[in-house]
Amino acid sequence: MLTKLRQILNFKLTIAELIGIGLLLGIPYLAVGLVWSSTHTEHLQQLHGVDLVVSFLGSIASWPVLLFANVCMT
Incomplete structure (x- = not known):
């Protein structure tokens, strides 16, 4: 179990991949x-x-x- 966790935490991403992940998560968030x-x-x-x-x-x-605040107020 600990070795699997270390393997996941040692996974490396490039700056371009991080930007791509940010865009994939950010665009729907901003659209909603x-x-x-x-x-x-x-x-x-x-x-x-x-x-x-x-x-x-x-x-x-x-x-x-x-x-969430709107739901709680009604």
Whole structure:
């Protein structure tokens, strides 16, 4: 068991492979965040300018937390 764990932990990846993994995981995460944030804009109605942009980007990045908070509030 310990040798199998060491074999997995010794596996090496190139920078390009790490970037590819990041893109494969990041694109769906951001796409779901964009859809979720676009359909839940009631908290953005009174904001303008930089505050609106930062709040919208923050809601894209933190959609899992906001989704969980939204479920718990209903």
